[in-house]
Amino acid sequence: MTVVNPGGRAVAETRNRVWDAGPLTKAVLALALVISAFPIYYMFVMATRTNEEAIDVPPPLLPGGHLGENVARLLATEDAYFLTGLVNSAIVSVTVTLSVVLISTLAGFAFAKLRFRGGKALLGLILVTMMVPLQQMGVVPLYELMVALGWTGQLKAVILPFLVNGFGVFMMTQYAGQAVPDELVEAARVDGASTMRVYASVILPALRPGMAVLALLVFMQTWNEFMWPLIVLNPDNPVVQTSIAALNQAHGTDYVMLFTGTAASVLPLFVVFVVFGRQIVGGLMEGAVKA
């Protein structure tokens, strides 16, 4: 340790050093980056190779030129219903995302900016229920409910249960609380605006950045859903995740086709991430500090 004297220079040096990335930090970060990226890179490499190359020792690490034929084989594999799965996942994820964002902004506005009897208790109830893993706990009755409604095998069976998202309400309540000054709501009231008008003209514009982050998180979460669709949907009308499970089961030895499907299933998420990555990081970090 450096000798610390009261002179300003030495203090400044000590202070700075703690925050500078040393060689160890740089090595840790570089390693983390490699480990994070490698399986994804490997997945895309495999999607461009043949099965013979895939089992080479040591394994291939550079892309090959067989992506086209792998895609063609994937699309020709009828029992996986891969394209149907992709389209279904898009429908389900977009519907769930739009609905959750709408429901959450309405409730978040009420909890953060309106006073009503029982409001605090209701918000508390939402926080408590966020701890309950509904999808795992309730599979049996949810399934019976879907049977009773005649919805098994249909997309609404995987849409409706996911509209219950306590995290969304919580996040929008937090966001509305700090993004919209009370004075703004009051001023709109003075001008004679009704509650819904305040929502549409004051709240929604102010919430827009928070809504974007919530939308991205919900979209990714819904796109990833596996257990419930596996239970309630039929193999001929899957979502993309269950389609890959079917591919894995029936054609697990055709590695490169399986990897082509897997790569295609994460591609939409990567596009979203590349475009909105900065906002996602910002949103996650903001949410973390407030939680």
Added chain:
Amino acid sequence: MTLHVETPAPARPGKRPSTSGRGRGGARFARFDLLVTPYFLVSPYFVLFAVFGVFPLAYTLWVSLHDWELAGDRTFVGIDNYVSLITDEAFWNAVVNTLGMFVISTIPQLVLALLLANALNKRIRGRLAFRLGVLLPLITSVVAVAVVFTQLYGRDYGMVNWFLSLFGVDAINWQNEKWSAWIAISTMIDWRWTGYNAIILLAAMQTIPKDLYEAAAIDGASARRQFWRITVPMLRPTIVFTVFVSTIGGLTLFTEPVMFDGNPTMSGGATGQYQTVAMFVVKEAFRDFDFGYAAAAAWLLFVLILLGTFVNHSLTRRIGGTK
């Protein structure tokens, strides 16, 4: 927009905004609006929650007290299902697997996340790129992660065995043994979640006042000492939060072990080496069609989560307790 926010608002007593300048009908509407609209705004969530949240939970409890098959026999049997479960070796095997994988995935994950967050907090070029990089696994879907890792852990052509063979280790059949399957599945979980937890911890780290570190540095505390004596204790609420989230995720583990098996039979290997409680529930309900038994197992899973949360809460409360 037609709002005139620049108009200074007149001083008003109380919270209720004035509704002057309107007709009597308007006033009545305004009062109704203030009183009722909030409930209208929160109602969509609560209606959905009642149907798809409260109802399933309560109904699960009801079903668990029956010998209940889909569209079949429904006899009230009291706590028989629970009694059978408690003596069911397969159930306890699933509980042990779930807890085992939870422990060997969560502990290294949080330690690594803490170190990674500390590294990300340093002054370095391309900070955003590093932050995005460690989040990359999070946006990769779990099924995709499981497919890739299962291939990497393949016995004959997998990269892990190839790498180990360089050190003279014989090919391991990762699915075959409990310990190896647990390790393989835990690495899938950790690969996906470590970066996310690091970002959450990083956010909290940035709220720690810098003066604390400066004071410690002047007192001659090394960077390592500052990390353990300032950073970790100050992060306690966030660590509790990440442990809490990991507990729920870990105890409901499903997708990774199902995909690791290849066949979604929910059996988790030939002798159930990596069958989790969530898989057990799905197997009882949708492979053996014993809904009552599955419902009872689902409730025990919930009890397990409550216990896990409680234990972790008491443990993490001690972090930095020496301060």
